[in-house]
Amino acid sequence: MSDFLEALGIINFLVFGVGLILLGYFVGRATEIAHLKDLTEREAHFEKMDLTISDLRTLPAGWTADEGVFVGGQVVIASDQFKRFLGGLKKLVGGQVGTYERIMNRARREATLRMMEQAERKNCNVIWCFRQETSTVGGGPVSRGKVMAEVFVYGTAYKVSRAV
Amino acid sequence: MLVINTESVPGKEIVKILGLVQGNTIRAKHAGRDFMAGLKNIVGGELTAYTELLTEARREAMQRMLNQAEELGANAVLNVRFTTSAITAGAAELYAYGTAVVVVES
Numbered sequence: 001m002s003d004f005l006e007a008l009g010i011i012n013f014l015v016f017g018v019g020l021i022l023l024g025y026f027v028g029r030a031t032e033i034a035h036l037k038d039l040t041e042r043e044a045h046f047e048k049m050d051l052t053i054s055d056l057r058t059l060p061a062g063w064t065a066d067e068g069v070f071v072g073g074q075v076v077i078a079s080d081q082f083k084r085f086l087g088g089l090k091k092l093v094g095g096q097v098g099t100y101e102r103i104m105n106r107a108r109r110e111a112t113l114r115m116m117e118q119a120e121r122k123n124c125n126v127i128w129c130f131r132q133e134t135s136t137v138g139g140g141p142v143s144r145g146k147v148m149a150e151v152f153v154y155g156t157a158y159k160v161s162r163a164v
Numbered sequence: 165m166l167v168i169n170t171e172s173v174p175g176k177e178i179v180k181i182l183g184l185v186q187g188n189t190i191r192a193k194h195a196g197r198d199f200m201a202g203l204k205n206i207v208g209g210e211l212t213a214y215t216e217l218l219t220e221a222r223r224e225a226m227q228r229m230l231n232q233a234e235e236l237g238a239n240a241v242l243n244v245r246f247t248t249s250a251i252t253a254g255a256a257e258l259y260a261y262g263t264a265v266v267v268v269e270s
Contacts, residue, residue: 055245056263091254101188105188134249
């Protein structure tokens with residue numbers, strides 16, 4: 001009976017411990033690569049368009065613009081089991097957590113692109129007064145210890161004709 | 165490189181706006197520090213280890229922002245803003261952003 005329980009414990013560990021980490025590694029990696037590719041393509045589109053983003057509050061003197069419109073983009077992102085495992089290891093020694101940095105950068109690029117796409121739909125060519133907020137989502141018993149963050153970026157989009 | 169959090173520079177004129185530059189870093193405190201902080205929570209007071217950690221991390225985020233500005237050929241970063249958030253228990257993200265510009269004496 002105890003042998004049976006022990007075997008059950010090992011199976012449990014393999015399936016829910018190692019298994020989920022491996023699943024997280026493969027699926028997480030695949031989605032990350034696909035997402036990064038998608039981000040690069042969408043960013044390349046905006047590079048050609050020359051959409052200027054700035055966090056200044058006022059437009060430079062000499063620029064004429066319409067009244068402006070609010071644009072924003074947001075995304076909530078979670079880390080996979082493998083990254084969480086690496087992050088957990090890193091927490092023992094402290095220091096920079098590269099895996100989490102990559103996740104946050106992906107979230108930020110995605111949110112910024114959503115904002116830029118909104119500005120593009122409104123035929124604007126600059127986004128001024130750019131601001132960013134990040135907040136942690138969850139914290140309940142299920143999500144404790146997991147990485148789930150929201151990135152929200154916003155600004156005012158203008159159609160400007162540039163004097164400079 | 166001039167780094168300020170106002171929108172204009174007295175005595176200088178913005179001749180070119182190069183756009184947003186940003187830098188981020190995520191830092192975890194190590195288990196030892198966490199333990200000491202736990203002890204400190206009993207008596208209260210400043211958590212010096214955390215202060216140092218965050219100061220250092222903020223500097224790192226700012227440096228990454230400055231590197232981006234340098235790549236764009238800017239000589240100043242204006243309107244610098246910081247945000248900080250707890251990503252998970254024991255790890256914080258520091259994020260700095262600003263507008264890279266070229267300024268000249270007016």
